[in-house]
Every structure is written in C-alpha cells, then in structure tokens.
Amino acid sequence: MARVLYIEDEQEIGRWVTMNLTERGHHVTWLRSGEEVEEHLAHCDLVILDVMLPGLDGFSIGKRIKKEHPDLPILMLSARTAIEDKVEGLSFADDYLTKPFHPDELAARVEVLLRRFNKNDEILKLKHLTIHTKDMRIVNHETGEEILLTGKQYQIFQYFLRHLNQILTKEQLYEGVWGEPYIEGDKTLMVHIRYLREKLEKDPKNPEIIETIRGIGYRVRK
Amino acid sequence: MKRVKRLRSLTAKYMAIILTALFFINLLVIGTSLLVFNVYDHKDPETLQIEKAWHEDARSLKNPGSEDINRMFEEWQNRYPKARLFWVDSKGRLAAGRNLAADIPKHWNAAYTANFIKARYDNDPFTVIAFPKNDASYGFVVFEIERKLLQPAFTEVNTDFMYFIVPAGIVLFVTVSYLFFLGIRKRLLYLQHAMEIRDVDGLPVSITVRKQDEIGQLEMAFNQMVDELRESRKREEAEEQLRKELIANLSHDLRTPLTKIRAHAYTLGKEALTPVARQAVNTIEQSVSKMDRLIENLISYTLLNAKKLKYEPAPTDVVRLARSFIAAWYPVFEKEGFSIDVQLDDLEKKHWNVDPLWMERIFDNLFQNVIRHAKDGKYIGLKTKKTDSYDALVVLDRGKGFRHKSSEKGAGVGLAIVDLMVKKMGLDWKIESSETGTIIKIIHYR
Numbered sequence: 149m150a151r152v153l154y155i156e157d158e159q160e161i162g163r164w165v166t167m168n169l170t171e172r173g174h175h176v177t178w179l180r181s182g183e184e185v186e187e188h189l190a191h192c193d194l195v196i197l198d199v200m201l202p203g204l205d206g207f208s209i210g211k212r213i214k215k216e217h218p219d220l221p222i223l224m225l226s227a228r229t230a231i232e233d234k235v236e237g238l239s240f241a242d243d244y245l246t247k248p249f250h251p252d253e254l255a256a257r258v259e260v261l262l263r264r265f266n267k268n269d270e271i272l273k274l275k276h277l278t279i280h281t282k283d284m285r286i287v288n289h290e291t292g293e294e295i296l297l298t299g300k301q302y303q304i305f306q307y308f309l310r311h312l313n314q315i316l317t318k319e320q321l322y323e324g325v326w327g328e329p330y331i332e333g334d335k336t337l338m339v340h341i342r343y344l345r346e347k348l349e350k351d352p353k354n355p356e357i358i359e360t361i362r363g364i365g366y367r368v369r370k
Numbered sequence: 371m372k373r374v375k376r377l378r379s380l381t382a383k384y385m386a387i388i389l390t391a392l393f394f395i396n397l398l399v400i401g402t403s404l405l406v407f408n409v410y411d412h413k414d415p416e417t418l419q420i421e422k423a424w425h426e427d428a429r430s431l432k433n434p435g436s437e438d439i440n441r442m443f444e445e446w447q448n449r450y451p452k453a454r455l456f457w458v459d460s461k462g463r464l465a466a467g468r469n470l471a472a473d474i475p476k477h478w479n480a481a482y483t484a485n486f487i488k489a490r491y492d493n494d495p496f497t498v499i500a501f502p503k504n505d506a507s508y509g510f511v512v513f514e515i516e517r518k519l520l521q522p523a524f525t526e527v528n529t530d531f532m533y534f535i536v537p538a539g540i541v542l543f544v545t546v547s548y549l550f551f552l553g554i555r556k557r558l559l560y561l562q563h564a565m566e567i568r569d570v571d572g573l574p575v576s577i578t579v580r581k582q583d584e585i586g587q588l589e590m591a592f593n594q595m596v597d598e599l600r601e602s603r604k605r606e607e608a609e610e611q612l613r614k615e616l617i618a619n620l621s622h623d624l625r626t627p628l629t630k631i632r633a634h635a636y637t638l639g640k641e642a643l644t645p646v647a648r649q650a651v652n653t654i655e656q657s658v659s660k661m662d663r664l665i666e667n668l669i670s671y672t673l674l675n676a677k678k679l680k681y682e683p684a685p686t687d688v689v690r691l692a693r694s695f696i697a698a699w700y701p702v703f704e705k706e707g708f709s710i711d712v713q714l715d716d717l718e719k720k721h722w723n724v725d726p727l728w729m730e731r732i733f734d735n736l737f738q739n740v741i742r743h744a745k746d747g748k749y750i751g752l753k754t755k756k757t758d759s760y761d762a763l764v765v766l767d768r769g770k771g772f773r774h775k776s777s778e779k780g781a782g783v784g785l786a787i788v789d790l791m792v793k794k795m796g797l798d799w800k801i802e803s804s805e806t807g808t809i810i811k812i813i814h815y816r
Binding site for chain 2: 158160161164165168200226227228229230231232233235246247248249250251313314315316317319320332361362363364365
C-alpha cells in the first residue's frame with residue numbers, strides 16, 4: 149500500500165513492527181540510525197521515527213526531514229512520554245505514539261496520516277458511494293451516477309475523508325474548512341452539511357454517510 | 371566589600387552641615403558681643419573727636435566772655451542740637467547754657483564740682499569739661515550728650531541686624547538639613563522601587579549604583595544578592611533539568627521492555643493456541659496496558675508533587691475542550707458498547723484559566739476510570755452544570771460506585787493526579803458515588 153521508512157535502533161521492536169506493517173501490505177524500509185535517511189526520503193510516503201537513537205536523536209532528524217520535505221508525514225514512535233517530549237515532537241511531526249503501543253493502533257494512525265497527506269491512491273467504498281481519493285471523484289455505484297459537489301461541500305467532504313473514522317466537533321470542522329475561528333451559534337456549517345447530505349445520502353433524513361454524533365459533532369466512517 | 375570613602379559618606383556630609391551651623395552660631399555670638407562692647411567703648415572715634423574739638427574751641431576763645439562763649443555754644447548746638455552746653459565762670463556761677471535741665475545748679479561750689487566730675491567720668495552722658503583759653507580763671511565750659519544720641523544710627527542698625535540674622539541662620543540650617551534628608555529619602559524610595567521590579571524570570575533586577583556612600587553600598591549589596599539569586603536559580607534549573615531527564619530516561623527504559631513483551635505476546639497470539647494459552651496471552655496483554663498506565667501515572671504524580679510538571683495556564687473555552695476530549699474517547703466507549711450521553715451547553719463563564727494539557731489529563735484519567743471500573747453500567751455522560759455560585763463539567767457513569775471493589779484496582783494514583791491538578795489550577799471537584807453510579811464534578815467557582 150505505502151512505502152514506509154522506519155528508523156528504530158531496538159532490534160526486537162524493529163523486527164516486530166517491520167513484520168507487522170509488512171503483513172498489512174506496506175513496504176517497510178527499516179534503518180538502525182538516522183545516518184542514511186537522506187537517500188531513502190525520495191522514495192517513501194511516510195516516516196516512522198524513534199526518539200532515542202544512536203548519534204543524532206529522532207527530534208533533530210525529524211525536524212530536518214520536515215524542513216526539506218514538508219509534504220512527507222512523520223509519525224514519532226517513542227517510549228518518551230513526558231508532555232515536553234510530546235509537545236516538542238508535535239512541533240514538527242504529524243503524530244506522536246508512545247510505547248508500548250498496540251500494533252492495531254499504529255496501523256490505524258499510519259492510515260490516517262496517509263489519508264491526510266493524500267498519499268494513498270485509494271478507492272474508498274462508503275455504503276453506496278465509491279470515492280477515488282486522489283482526484284476526489286464520487287460515484288454512486290448503485291446508480292452509476294457521478295455526484296458533483298460545490299467548492300465548500302467538496303472541501304467539507306474532503307476534510308471528513310482525511311479524518312476518516314474520527315469524530316469531528318463543529319468547531320474543528322468549521323475552523324479546518326473555513327480557516328477562521330468558529331463563533332458559537334453560527335449556523336453556516338449546519339446549512340452546508342444539510343446540502344451535502346442532500347447530495348450524498350440516500351435518505352437525507354436518516355444519514356448513513358455523515359453520522360451525527362449527538363452533542364459532539366459529525367463522523368464519516370469506513 | 372569596598373569601604374565607603376570617609377569624605378563621601380553620609381555621616382561626613384551630615385557632620386559638615388552640623389559643623390557649619392555651629393561655626394555660624396559661634397560667629398554670631400562673637401560678632402554680637404563685639405558690637406555690644408563697641409557701643410560703650412570710650413575709644414570711640416567720635417567721642418574722641420568731640421573731646422578734642424571741645425578743648426580746641428575752648429582754648430582758642432580770644433576773649434572768653436559771655437558773648438564769645440554764647441557764639442561757640444550756638445555753633446555746637448547746630449552740630450549737636452540735643453547736647454547740653456553750659457559755662458560756669460570763675461566765681462562758680464552758671465553764666466551761660468543750652469538745653470539745661472533743672473538739676474544743674476545756679477551756683478557751683480568746689481564740692482559739687484568735684485562730685486559732678488566724679489559722677490560723669492567715663493559714664494553716660496558723655497561729658498567733656500574744658501577751660502576757656504586753657505586758663506582756669508575763666509571758669510569751665512561743659513559739653514554733655516547722651517551716648518545713645520551720639521551714635522544712634524550705628525547701634526540701632528546693628529541690633530536690628532542681629533534680630534534678622536539669628537532666625538535666618540536657623541531657617542538656613544533647617545532648610546539645608548531638610549534638603550539633605552529629603553535627598554536621602556528620595557534615594558531610599560528609588561531603591562525600594564528598584565528592589566520591587568521583577569525581571570521576566572521573576573528575579574529582581576540589578577540597580578545602577580550612582581554614589582559611593584552608605585546607600586550606594588546598600589545598592590551594591592543588593593546587586594550582589596541579585597547575582598547570587600540568579601546563580602542559584604541557574605543551578606536549580608540545571609538540577610531540575612537533570613531530574614526531568616532522569617525521569618524521562620527511566621520512563622523510556624521501563625517502556626522499552628514493555629513494548630517487547632507486548633510484541634512477543636502479539637506474535638504468540640497469532641499462533642494456534644489452546645484456550646488456556648490464549649487466556650494467558652490476553653492477560654499478558656492487559657498487564658502491559660496496566661503497567662504502562664501505572665508508569666505514566668507514577669511519573670506524573672512524582673513530577674506534580676515536586677511541582678516540576680510543565681504548567682501553562684491560559685484562558686480556555688472548557689466546553690469546547692470537553693467536547694474534543696469526548697470526541698477522542700468516543701470510539702473507545704462505542705467499542706465497549708456504552709451509551710454515550712453528551713450534553714454540553716454554554717456555561718455562565720466558559721473560559722477558565724487552565725492548562726489545556728492538564729485538563730486533557732484530568733479527563734483522560736476520569737474516562738479511563740469509567741472504562742476500568744464502571745464497565746457494567748454501559749453508560750457515560752458528560753454534561754455542563756450551572757448553579758448560582760459555580761460552573762461545572764460533570765462526568766457520570768452507572769457503575770457500581772467507588773465503594774464497590776472493581777476487578778481492576780489502582781485507581782488511586784490516577785485520581786490523586788486529578789486531585790493535584792484540579793487544585794493547582796484553582797478548581798474544585800466533588801465525587802458523589804453510590805451503588806447506582808458515580809458523578810464527578812469539576813467545579814469552577816465564579
């Protein structure tokens with residue numbers, strides 16, 4: 149599915165993660181230190197970085213990678229759990245997972261990142277919809293019709309797809325799409341969601357694609 | 371420390387003021403006595419002059435008769451209108467006179483004359499007795515004038531001057547002393563103000579030392595103290611950094627083997643196992659999670675207690691924050707089959723001055739507790755509550771309550787962290803627990 153560059157000096161953990169991700173269909177390149185990172189960056193979709201490494205530490209390597217390849221998602225995978233470490237890690241990395249992690253969680257986060265950075269040329273099937281994520285083509289495969297969205301609707305739906313399976317609060321959605329602070333009581337988002345549902349849902353009164361999570365927000369689930 | 375140079379010290383300045391004042395007082399006393407003494411000084415130039423002139427005029431009378439003497443008296447009267455002039459002739463008769471008083475007798479005998487001379491000698495009125503033509507046979511002429519009348523301008527001006535100069539001296543002394551102390555007071559106030567200023571790191575700021583006196587020395591001592599404080603703060607920060615580093619490394623070193631245990635358990639779990647072995651793998655898996663939480667909580671608790679956990683409070687919309695927390699936990703509760711009841715309405719004051727990461731930690735611990743201890747209730751509620759005195763975020767569950775021993779113990783540290791964090795952020799919290807559930811309120815008093 150994706151080309152993952154994994155930097156980890158711990159043998160047992162490294163072997164296990166490589167095996168696990170490979171089993172899930174990813175192509176993993178595992179390095180023991182940050183020395184040869186440069187050569188592999190051009191041919192990968194995602195970087196998984198440990199913090200405590202021989203030589204240059206994971207934070208320094210990560211910052212350098214992000215500076216030169218801002219479109220390359222970085223996931224920090226570390227046994228350092230202090231808030232300061234997480235804050236420093238997230239100042240450049242896109243996710244921070246602490247050890248001991250469950251492999252299912254790692255796999256899920258990898259997928260979220262790949263989707264957020266549009267690294268997957270994925271054909272998503274959501275109920276009656278087929279979505280080609282690279283060019284955002286939406287087809288109702290039951291009728292064969294292509295669904296066309298307006299600019300804002302397209303932006304909102306894409307935001308949902310990049311945060312697939314996550315519950316998005318209305319503040320998060322509004323600020324993610326409009327890029328300005330959400331003002332309590334603003335109905336703009338609700339109105340757009342209603343129009344979006346009218347286009348996407350079979351029965352807009354009983355939405356299946358865009359779920360309403362009562363009291364919290366919305367979710368699009370695979 | 372440098373000693374203050376004697377001449378620059380405040381003591382020296384004050385002594386100079388006092389000594390100058392004393393010097394002037396002495397000068398005044400001496401001056402006054404000189405002036406007073408001079409008034410009665412018979413060597414006074416004017417009296418000498420009068421004495422000389424009177425003798426001269428008397429001697430140069432050509433024909434000392436009534437006519438000549440009266441002319442001489444007239445001349446003198448022009449010069450000294452208040453002077454008493456009289457002539458006693460050779461027979462002892464009062465032959466001529468000006469401004470005569472009743473006590474001057476018409477006839478002078480030898481005894482009276484002797485008495486008169488004795489009484490007037492070097493006394494007031496100032497008296498000159500001369501013989502006309504330098505010959506006693508013409509009798510004698512007398513010039514008398516009160517000394518006060520003789521030098522009126524000179525003495526009166528000087529006594530007025532005395533009345534002026536003494537109070538002026540006192541006022542000057544008081545003013546100079548006042549200005550001196552005002553100067554000291556001003557500098558002390560400046561010093562106090564400078565001592566109260568704090569730098570961005572909360573330490574006092576060094577003061578510019580402008581004078582080398584006692585206050586200057588105080589300023590230097592203060593600066594030295596500031597330097598020492600800064601030095602000690604630096605040491606403390608280095609120690610703090612070391613301690614944090616140590617704890618972070620400890621946490622790392624404990625988690626690495628845990629990760630390996632989980633890796634192996636996971637690998638094992640994918641094999642074909644007997645039910646007993648499968649159960650064992652699951653137990654290992656759960657223990658790893660429990661260990662992980664315990665390590666995290668213990669380290670946080672240690673840091674919190676040592677006040678070393680990063681704390682950055684800011685006005686935060688807690689309703690929005692709470693919504694994002696439950697959004698993150700939603701899939702976990704959903705997977706466990708909970709019914710999730712979220713009712714987050716506006717609060718009276720929804721911006722609390724809290725650290726969002728600490729709030730996240732509090733709610734993580736509370737939700738974690740619900741998953742671990744109140745699974746049976748299959749219910750999680752997150753609500754807002756407004757009363758007259760406070761706003762609150764409320765977490766509800768329908769578990770068997772805190773008194774009931776849950777299958778998984780160890781809630782202690784997690785809730786102890788909640789307690790420490792809540793109090794540090796100036797909030798309060800309440801637990802109401804019964805057989806039918808637990809209600810936890812995070813309270814913000816208005």
